[in-house]
Every structure is written in structure tokens, then in C-alpha cells.
Amino acid sequence: MRNLIRRILREENEKNPKDKLLKMVENLGLLRVLKLLSLEDICAILEMSTQELFEKYHPYKDKLINAGSKVKKLSLRRMKPGQSIDTIINVGVDSTAKDIIPWHDDEGVDFPLDEYDFMIKTAKTYLKKVFGDETADYIKKVVSDENFNDDGYNYVFRKHSERYGGTGFSDGYKTWGDLILNHAFPINWWEVKDYLDNKGETTKLILEPGDEHNNYGYYFSISKIRK
Secondary structure, three states: OHHHHHHHHHHHOOOOHHHHHHHHHHHHOHHHHHOOOOHHHHHHHHOOOHHHHHHHHOOOHHHHHOOHHHHHHHHHHHOOOOOOHHHHHHHHHHHHHHHHOOOEOOOOOEOOHHHHHHHHHHHHHHHHHHHHHHHHHHHHHHOOHHHHOOOOEEEEEEEEEEOOEEEEEEEEEOOHHHHHHHOOOOOOHHHHHHHHHHHOOEEEEEEOOOOOOOOOOOEEEEEEEEO
């Protein structure tokens, strides 16, 4: 089928297959065309990068374009000690794609399984290509295997309705790494850790209502307490 499509593009629009292919993408949709031609062929003919192609024609382009923070958050939340960075990112990209792509269309009708799987596959391709490197750099700065070792302190994550108290909850963890995995806001955790390490036993406010990545209307803080 792919060879047939290539031949049609050459025969019907020998001088400029780009126009023919653009009409196919616009009329059939990118995902259907990707079942007929490889991603590499489409990008070469249209003279577009994968990122440009997906950001213009993917049906969930708006959510994919803005998924960088979600990739970081879910990569952290799903990671396990000892995993390679590539494995961590692959798991985060997979989780992000499945969070973005629904099982059904706008009318509530489930997508055929093969169509859904293909949408997930194409979304993962885009997410890893666009956000993979920055997520890898972020993960390396945030947490390492040594963060799961006992350093003599407990770490407490607190959610509170007032700046210095109020209602909410707190969760305690025996290592810094365990806290990160359970509360993976995509913030500069290394700055929080440096502050706590320099101060010893202390508490630091990390997010307040209205901050980026905080849509909960609560304050969040971390306490470092000697065991």
C-alpha cells in the first residue's frame, strides 16, 4: 500500500507531490495518512519536521504541545529506583499519551482498539521527540539512586489551607526519593533539597495558591525532621 501511495503521488503530481499529500492530510486526517505512508516519507515530502507536522495536524495537537510539564510529572511519579533514564521517560511518555488521548470520540463512541492504539503510538512519538531531552535533564537534576538511601532524616509533605496551618493533611517519608515519587509536582526540586540541606531541620513552603502547577487552592510545604 505504501509503495502504491508513493507511485500515485509521483504520477499524479510529479513536479510537486507536496500539494497532493497536503490535500490527503487535510481531507483524511494525519492519522489515516500515517497508516498509508511512513512518518519519514510524510515529513520528507512536506518538508516538515515531526514536531511541525504533529503541531499542525494531529487531532490532539493543543494538548500535546502543552504536555511538557505533564511528561515530567508522570515520569517522576511512575519511576522506580534503579531504572534507566530512558525507561523512566518511556513510562512517563506512555502515561502522558494515555492521559491525553481519550478512549472515545466527542459523542462518547469508543474508538476501535487499533485506531486508539495508533493514536497513542503517534502521540508517544511526538512527546518523546519534543520533550524527551528536557525531561531527561530534569530527572537527573531532581532525583538519583542515592536519594533513596537513609540520610538520617524523615521528610514530610504537607497540604494546608492557610499559609502557616489550617486544614489539610501530611504524609511522611523515610527518604527524599520516596517523597518525590509520591508528590511529583514539576517544580525545581533540587532547589528545595539544597535549601533543606543547608538549613537542617526546617520547613519550606514550595507552592501557594495561584502558583504555576498548583490548581488546588492550597499551600504545600516540605519539612525535614531528624529521625
